[in-house]
Amino acid sequence: MAFRIGGDEFLLLAECEPDEAQAQFERMRRRLSNLGRRIDPRYLYSVSYGIVAVEPDNVLPASALLDMADARMYAYIRAYKRRQKDRLT
Secondary structure (H helix, E strand, O other), X not given: OEEEEEOOEEEEOOOOXXXXXXXXXXXXXXXXXXXXXXXXXXXXXXXXXXXXXXXXXXXXXXXXXXXXXXXXHHHHHHHHHHHHHHHHO
């Protein structure tokens, strides 16, 4: 299931293991990037994400889970920017 949180932020719920969620997001990221290059190669289209696994006995509120996902997403963005910088040097 997908929910728009606001702006360009979405919440995707998937019943799967974290490694499968990671693989799904990587496939989506590649597809979006490839589609963007075909539509207009002047622009870079990307997806940033943060994955949080929730067990059935989870007792954390949704706001805490979203905060965790945000923190992981920003860590992903920082790592991506470092990789891009390293490629240029």
